[in-house]
Amino acid sequence: MAEARAAVLLVALLSVASCLPLGPAICLAQDRTGIPTPTPAPTSIPAPISAPDVGHSNAVSDADGEALRALASRHFEAIGRGVARLGVSDAPWGKAVLEALHDGRLAVGSDSDRIVIRENGVARDAVTGATLTGDALRRIRVNNRIRGAIRIALAERALRANDVSAREAAAMALYHHPGADALPVLDRAMSREKAASVKRALTLARAAIVLKTGAAPGQERAAVETLGKSGRLDARGLLAGVASSSSDPEIAGSARKAVASIDRRQRLWGIVQNVFYGASLGSVLMLAAMGLAVTFGVMGVINMAHGELMMIGAYATYATQYGLHRWLPGLETWSLAVAVPVAFGVCWLLGIAIEKGLIRFLYGRPLETLLATWGLSLCLQQLVRSLFGPTNVAVTTPSFLSGSVAIGGTEITIGRIAILVFSGCVMAGLLFILRRTRFGLQMRAVTQNRRMAALMGIRTARVDALTFGLGSGIAGLAGVAVSQIDNVSPNLGQGYIIDSFLVVVFGGVGNLWGTLAAAMTLGIGDKVLEPLIGAVSGKILLLVLVILYIQKHPRGMFPLRGRGVDS
Amino acid sequence: MNASVSRLTRRALARGGLGLAALSGYAPRARAAAPGGAPIRIGILHSLSGTMAISETTLKDVMLMLVAEQNRRGGVLGRPLEAVVVDPASNWPLYAEKARQLIAVDRVSAIFGCWTSVSRKSVLPVVEELNGILFYPVQYEGQECSRNIFYTGAAPNQQAIPAVDYLLGEEGGAAKRFALIGTDYVYPRTTNQILRNYLLARGITPGDIMIDYTPFGQSDWQTSVSRIKAFGSAGKKTAVISTVNGDANVPFYKELGNQGVSATDIPVMAFSVGEEELAGMDTGGLVGQLAAWNYFQSIDTPQNTAFIRSWRDFTGNPKRTANDPMEAHYLGFNLWVQAVTKAGTTDSDAVIDAMVGLRQGNLTGGTAVMLPDHHLSKPVYIGEIQDDGQFAVVWQTPAEIPGEAWSRYVPETRTLVGDWTAPRHCGNYDTARKLCLGGRHG
Known part of the structure; x- marks a missing residue:
């Protein structure tokens, strides 16, 4: 008995040993032979000493079993070996295991070596899919190197997929994360590939691997040419590496040339990118300042609690998401759309309460208004801190708003585009209210000549309250947008109040188009200066420029003109 | 002129906010159950309002927990501990004022507090002048070694x-x-x-x-x-x-x-x-x-599990997280208890001298030793x-x-060491020139 066991072990060890030094190609060959045989491979049934549970499925070949055993190890090195092995294996459960490992859902029985996938609280055997209960499980930990290896392994498996776009994506993944192990797999895929787009991707991936790992000496020149001709901006890293390290002056020279050409185009795209970043920052400033343009610009109320209204808008978003998550999980994807009216409503009501309870007693006394609203802002902060706690709350970003789109040589974040659009919509809506509605007409009448408006039968006190409510509601909308890009904490508002006043004053008090122009000028100015002289100096320089400008034009870029404006 | 008005008001309003904080449940003076005798007071100088509240409120809570636990174990020197909590409201100069108040008015034996380096730098001259003790629990940039400060966070x-x-x-x-x-x-x-x-x-x-x-x-x-x-x-x-x-x-x-x-x-x-x-x-x-x-x-150790359990019980939140500066306060507090016990008095000089060389088990295993430069050894x-x-x-x-107070990778401080034990008694001793540079040690 003992001898039989030892012999089995020896065979198992030998098969593993033959796998290790010769690389995946050999292992793959074993896999191939292992897969079609319906009867269990003779060595895989026992293997009992180290792994009593793994080998029980008929479908597990030697190499696969070894890979699973490696995954059960506590050493990252062994786990990495197991991952690489699964990349070249054809085992149908391999993909699920790799994905679970990547997401931290893979576990191993603490007293057995059974590999288990956990999903939604259910543990299933990774190979057989049988539901398991009662086992104490130890989660298999991964680090960044393993995650990289998993990506490569998944791509290697996907290269054998039937779907053309999946194959292309897999080849591009290998291009982005080149590893020497993938070279034989790529070559085999290349030989059987028919689709031209996949072939192109495979060629790119191959060139990247050749340059990155030096796995195929003598092919560097062709690889540099391939990447140089592809015109891809993301090839810069690879080419720059070759340019600085290649011993062959000719290869280094052509790599340098390719890098220089990429850099030229990158600089052009850099300008586009900076302008977009600037517009995006401008749109956030615009959102923050628009409510203030109503309360300060139209009504002349210095509202230091404006930032806190934004903060409350952001907390309203959080509360909406929490509520939907709790009671209406079906609507969760659209939580932001729900949050928009909620935040507007909450801040609108709060704004009216503030106007009725505080501001209306202080009209015409700007200094007192400033102090009172400053005090109010501290009270609101402390209130939120007591209700929600001093720590940040997590507002989630729906998946369709994360990620980015590549436009030419720039990456533009989808969330930022959404804010840009949202800001445009809010501006259009506000303009509509001001220009085309009865309330807007009354509002403008009251601002331009309060006594005349009152004589015409407009209830000015009511219009004041509604106007302040509108400005506050817009601050709430800004809070919804800001919750997607900034931390939602009781201090959120403080970061925006100064910028908002700056935008309104710089643009010209009382003029919405001035606010837009000022926000965009400040945003784009900031983002153009940032790469040149750094974020901190850029901000300072911009502030100095604005101060100088306001010295010269105290009423901003687009001052309101007309008889109704009192100086 | 405008600026000075707004600053004055800001402070006045911050005080107003403090009152509000007190009303809303932050007890400014939490008295713990007493084993007997006149209580030993310790000061807690963490911001409970303003930008730093997010980080520092937790440290105030953990200190209250440690004090309560120590009182259950019979206090220190047979006397109960009493925590005096003040709120410097994320306002750096206010840290210095509050530290002065804690030492001069409330007569605390030690202060546990500060988060940002700038708050520590503003407290440093106060504790040196009044010969107080500050336990500073946050990882920081080093290049400082005061006799009156114990740096329980990480040096670079x-x-x-x-x-x-x-x-x-x-x-x-x-x-x-x-x-x-x-x-x-x-x-x-x-x-x-x-x-x-x-x-x-x-x-x-x-x-x-x-x-x-x-x-x-x-x-x-x-x-x-x-x-x-x-x-x-x-x-x-x-x-x-x-x-x-x-x-x-x-x-x-x-x-x-x-x-x-x-x-x-x-x-x-x-x-x-x-x-x-x-x-x-x-x-x-x-x-x-x-x-x-x-x-x-x-990190899975019995000490850490026990610490997290009592922290969650204390805060009543079964999901409350623990972090590095909390452990630093845990170490600092326990070392202070040991030092007071060893010295038999809360007198600053005696406690400071008793601190160096004391050992306290880390929550994650291993031992923290208080070094002559008032930093800890840490994993x-x-x-x-x-x-x-x-x-x-x-x-x-x-x-x-x-921990090394002075970095060996900065040319000016390469040869400096802090050593508050006899015979050097110096926070910035130059080992090359064999002399104490003296003056302010920060």
Whole structure:
């Protein structure tokens, strides 16, 4: 008995040993032979000493079993070996295991070596899919190197997929994360590939691997040419590496040339990118300042609690998401759309309460208004801190708003585009209210000549309250947008109040188009200066420029003109 | 003129806010049940309002827990402990005022407090003048060694240097290019100066080091991240070392994720991101990013499990997180209890002399020893962020690392050591010239 066991072990060890030094190609060959045989491979049934549970499925070949055993190890090195092995294996459960490992859902029985996938609280055997209960499980930990290896392994498996776009994506993944192990797999895929787009991707991936790992000496020149001709901006890293390290002056020279050409185009795209970043920052400033343009610009109320209204808008978003998550999980994807009216409503009501309870007693006394609203802002902060706690709350970003789109040589974040659009919509809506509605007409009448408006039968006190409510509601909308890009904490508002006043004053008090122009000028100015002289100096320089400008034009870029404006 | 008016009011209103805080449940003086005798008072100087409240409120709570536990064990020297809580409201000069009040009026035996370096720097002259004791629990930039301060957080050689060693090593990806990204204030600037010198000493060329500072509370990281991406496309493994302050990290990580920079491409090693910061984050996109600390909540030891259990019982929140500065207070408080017990008195001079050489078990295993330069020996862990907001330890130093007040990678302080034991009694002793530079030690 003992001898039989030892012999089995020896065979198992030998098969593993033959796998290790010769690389995946050999292992793959074993896999191939292992897969079609319906009867269990003779060595895989026992293997009992180290792994009593793994080998029980008929479908597990030697190499696969070894890979699973490696995954059960506590050493990252062994786990990495197991991952690489699964990349070249054809085992149908391999993909699920790799994905679970990547997401931290893979576990191993603490007293057995059974590999288990956990999903939604259910543990299933990774190979057989049988539901398991009662086992104490130890989660298999991964680090960044393993995650990289998993990506490569998944791509290697996907290269054998039937779907053309999946194959292309897999080849591009290998291009982005080149590893020497993938070279034989790529070559085999290349030989059987028919689709031209996949072939192109495979060629790119191959060139990247050749340059990155030096796995195929003598092919560097062709690889540099391939990447140089592809015109891809993301090839810069690879080419720059070759340019600085290649011993062959000719290869280094052509790599340098390719890098220089990429850099030229990158600089052009850099300008586009900076302008977009600037517009995006401008749109956030615009959102923050628009409510203030109503309360300060139209009504002349210095509202230091404006930032806190934004903060409350952001907390309203959080509360909406929490509520939907709790009671209406079906609507969760659209939580932001729900949050928009909620935040507007909450801040609108709060704004009216503030106007009725505080501001209306202080009209015409700007200094007192400033102090009172400053005090109010501290009270609101402390209130939120007591209700929600001093720590940040997590507002989630729906998946369709994360990620980015590549436009030419720039990456533009989808969330930022959404804010840009949202800001445009809010501006259009506000303009509509001001220009085309009865309330807007009354509002403008009251601002331009309060006594005349009152004589015409407009209830000015009511219009004041509604106007302040509108400005506050817009601050709430800004809070919804800001919750997607900034931390939602009781201090959120403080970061925006100064910028908002700056935008309104710089643009010209009382003029919405001035606010837009000022926000965009400040945003784009900031983002153009940032790469040149750094974020901190850029901000300072911009502030100095604005101060100088306001010295010269105290009423901003687009001052309101007309008889109704009192100086 | 305008400015002075608004500042005056701000302070007045901050006091108003303080009153409000008191009303809303922050008891300014929490009295604990007394074993008997006149109580020994300790001061808790952490901001409970303003920007720092997010980080410091937790430390106030953990101190109250430690005091309550000690009182249950019979107090110190047979006398009960009484915590005096004050709120410096994230206002740096107010830290100095409150520290003065704690020592001169409330007669506390020791102060546990401060978070930012600037708050510590404003308290330092006060504790030196009035001969008080301050326990400072946060990792910091070093280059300071006061007789009256015990630094229970990490010095740069206990956090930054081992973290860089990890990134340079095979396991951390053998990085060859480093982007040092920080918030523009004293801690990142000093740390980055030390790190730059260290990287140069380790053979990294100046062209492979990029240093970038952003303003406090930065939320628009688009340009910074695209610069990091460009910097990382030079064909060498690139890593980011982030000294970005507290929660400005959240939009930074978000932008990294949005622009498709993952931890496997360009890992980010952060020195200011802990469990508490992650608690307010959607951590899905952060998995694999790194942090270096001396403590992680996830480290599985019996002491740590017990500590977390009593912390959760105390706060009544079964999901409450624990973090590194909390452990630092745990160590500092227990060392102070030992020192008072050993000295038999709460007299500052006797306690300060009794502190050096005391030992206290870390929550994560190993022992913290109070060194002559008033720093602790600490183990260093590198953790990777997991999707549950916790860290998985991927690397740790084989033994505790003794804290060094003065960095050997800054030319001016290379030969300095702090030694508050006889016969040197000096916070900045120059071992080359064999003399004490004296003066202010910060």
